[in-house]
Amino acid sequence: MDPGFFVVQFLNGLATASFLFMASAGLTIVFGVTRIVNFAHGSFYMLGAYLAYTLAGIFMDAAYGAMSFWGAIFLAAVIVGLLGILLELVVLRRIYDAPELFQLLATFAVVLIVQDLVRMTWGGEDLLGPRAPGLKSFVLVAGRRFPEYELAMIFAGPLVLGALWLLFHRTRFGVLVRAATLDREMVGALGVNQALLFTGVLFLGAFLAGLAGALQLPREPANPYMDVNIIVEAFVVTVIGGMGSVTGAFLAALLIGELQAFGILVFPKITLVLAFLVMAVVLIVRPYGLLGRPQAESHGAARAGAGLAAGTPLQRGFWLALLALLLVLPLFADEYSLKLMIELLIFGLFAFSLNFIMGWGGIVSFGHAAYFGLGAYGAALLVHHFAWPMEGALLAAPLVAGTAALVFGALCVRLSGVYLAMLTLAFAQIVYAVAFQWVEFTGGDNGLIGIWPASWAASRTVYYYLTLAVSLAGIGLLWRFLYAPFGYSSRAVRDSAIRADAIGIDPRYQRWLAFTVSGIAAGLGGGLYVFSKGNIDPEVLAIPTSVDALTMVLIGGVETVTGPLAGAALLTLLKDFVMPLTLYWKMVMGVLILGMVLAFPKGLVGILADRLPALQARPAERERPA
Amino acid sequence: MTLLRVERLHKSFGGFEAVRDVGFTLEAGERLAIIGPNGAGKSTCFNMIGGQLRPDHGRVLLDGEDITGLPPRAVWRKGVGRTFQIAAAFGSMTVAENVQMALMNHHGRARALFPLARELYREEALALLERVGIRDQAERFCSMLAYGDIKRVELAVALAHDPRLLLMDEPTAGMAPAERHALMRLVSAIVAERGIAVLFTEHDMDVVFAYADRILVINRGRLIAEGPPEKVRADREVQAIYLGSTVESPA
Amino acid sequence: MNGGAMLEVEGLVTFYGRAQILFDLALEVAEGEVLVLMGRNGAGKSTTLKSIMGLVRPAAGSVRFRGRELTGLPPFRIARSGVGYVPEERRIFAELTVEENLEVGRREAPPGKEPWTPSRLYALFPNLAELRRRRADRISGGEQQMLAIARTLMGNPELLLLDEPSEGLAPVIVDQMVAALTGLRQHGVSILLSEQNLHFAGRIAERACIIEKGQIRWRGTMQALLADEEVRRAYLSV
16 A cells, blocks of 8 residues: 555544644643543533634634634633633532542533533534634645644644643642642642642643634534533543543553554444543553552542431332322323333433442442443344344343443443543443444444334333333332342442451452443343334433433432432433423533532432431331341 | 461562561460551551452461462451451441341352341341440441441451451550450450450550560561560560660661 | 740540540640650551641641631641641652652741741752752652651741651661751751650650640650650550
């Protein structure tokens, strides 16, 4: 083959790497100092692109030229930096000591809010920005044309790296940031006001994200999806490089950039998967990334954790009444309400399965959608390609998901805290990418259609009863496991792994088993889901599905048994209620989640339990068999 | 009868030799204390016996059986119960459930999916709690307990599988002075009635000299003295390390 | 209370989780003196210093520095009021150079005082001078201890809380440490030192408090302590 082609491909890889690095550097710096995985970093990136679009428009109308263009880029980055300060003051400052889940959800809520703010301000269309004056042409590289702007960008990444190096080694602020990354408390004991330092770090992180987004404008139009797309890539780069390491991020960006440039030649089918595969491999070999350090302590570790009380007669009465209500519901509910109830039951099972490992096992999964979606896809593929009947496909769904959970779980449970959450996310993205790219088998973006229930279950009422029976059976089993030695063992490991190990429990094995059980249950929910919809597409595997489950658990209360069910009901109904009312339901959801995290960290059922002691029996009042 | 034999145990972290060729024996029914300044290697030594750390070389023999390098759960199965310096109980469980958890493991049912855990081995658990004097706290969550009582929960948990050897890392740390003696009297009584052995580290010299049959002194990873309390108290080198004259050359 | 007390600690009660470490502890440090807090390990020495510095929050009691209440303030405020803290584990910033470590500690001196500068500190700790560009995890334990003290001095504290500075140091390094700390006193820095090493303490402190099981059990001059074999046997020896 033509060597010039390879040279150009290599340069393409370098340009990609440069962008990846600029988009990730801020994320890793913010994590290093604050220990918060900031989802809103993607929003900053997107805002950078949109602001640059508007500013460049204004400036270049006033005076066309390079100064106007670069001035717009720089100003956009500065404005985004100021927004970073706002985020620190309003949100992050309140959650530095909160468990990871709260931090992840709070910053994701900001993502939702910003998405709708952007749509309100700039609309949903792609906005193509101006090209950089003076860099519009091509250069000849080994006889091939290579865009000047790309060439310039190849130098931009190392330039930013150099600037950061100078900042971190030649300024007091930079030295303090590095010191705080190593030992926050000691920096405080030496008289440094951490709050100010954190504010400064958020400015820097957001500035870099805004800069990366603004520089992207001449390459690719500003669009409302760029936030989630970039954050996923930035996570990969940050995690591979080692969270908190700027140099690590640079190396990781080079690795991913070149891998994508050449990977597309060798494995054109799996370019999306490739990055996540690399990330999974790196985390398995080096659990803290290329240049990362172990985290001092996980946030969740110090919590006492919730206990389990025996049911009171009042509680049992409540559940029986609810069950009776669910049984007679089809007598007076219309078709639409039944459809909604089916969804609610399925998501109840999904959320319950997540909390089975999260609340009761201390394993924060950020990719639970993988198991729900694999159940759904497993069933759909069996129906579509192999003409399985619904019954068989429904049975296979949890097995497909469970097998994946068994494999992924074995690797995930070796880690803890944020790293574990990131690895679960990576696996979910791998599954998502496969579903997206393997068009012949999965239907790709369009998914699969015509996955309907068997004829006997075709009526909405019958399918409702089927869903009711299966999901309640799933929930009931998990519920029982929580009260059985199995659930106690999981909780023992969550409370104190060292103590659990010293009384005969293998902590990792127990976490692995619980992870697998949870995956099986999620897969069951996925199987029910696909037949209720009649079709499936990769969205079911995407980040928002995982976040939905986390939100349900959070709304209901992590440290409760029934919370996830209440959360699933509330979120499902809320979406159903809010979505038709406003175009901007994401913002409404974002504000609700944010309010929830900041104001009611215990969730709904947690609050109820505090207010109404009868609902959750206190130890003193517990009835005890002799 | 020699219950525990430790031979030339060695562990270094990076270039730092935390424990250097430590060896000793422990007889059934004996209370053996390990003392030494901070960073002397007591906890490292302890964690190598309990399985939390793997020694670089050396052997740990329990009743003649080699248990070197086994993980904690396996060491536990061989009949070693252990308590921790910073008491580790399952905060989300009641006192009784903590002990039941250990009993479920002992009876091989810790992964059962269907029985109600809180009803399993309850009587046995309550009997153990009775023995350590906190039967009246059985229904309280561990997260709400006074620290001294958590130490007793740990003791009950450590006794659940009828161990031959108890490892207690600073059993009285963090307790009020009066509670310390009560706890150690209890431990002594249990050791006597069950004929088991106890190996403990301790900072409180009152406790060490009142309750140890024999004392090992470790400094900079080395065993520097060993013997009954009077002999150790009179040892010049021990005096020196506790009062800080630097008789040793730099590490 | 005599007017000379710079630091006054009263009724200090501190827990770690539910473990009580300090029981109604009281002590004071006078202007310009070196007070040593002696006791065996686990007695509560480090916890006392951390409680004063605000690194653990006492459940009860008060800490006053020059008449100002410190309890409840965040550590950086306490540091800015003139209290410097050198932790037992040193906690130097391993990936920063010696010079950068000093930079982290740098703060304005109170008006009228000559500020500590790296060059003045290199005069006090000569070993550090040639290591200024070296990464802090590539210097010896004794040098790290000196660096930890120098770093805190960069904040120009009037009172230095020193947690077991002699621990794990070779005798020759201990001698250098004694020289440096004696030099500090001449610069008017008061020191509250926690120590297990009686010989080291005897060379720099004027007064001693003995802590045992979270309470001060004995207080007096260093000479009195060195002369009183019974007290030493009771609280410090085995």
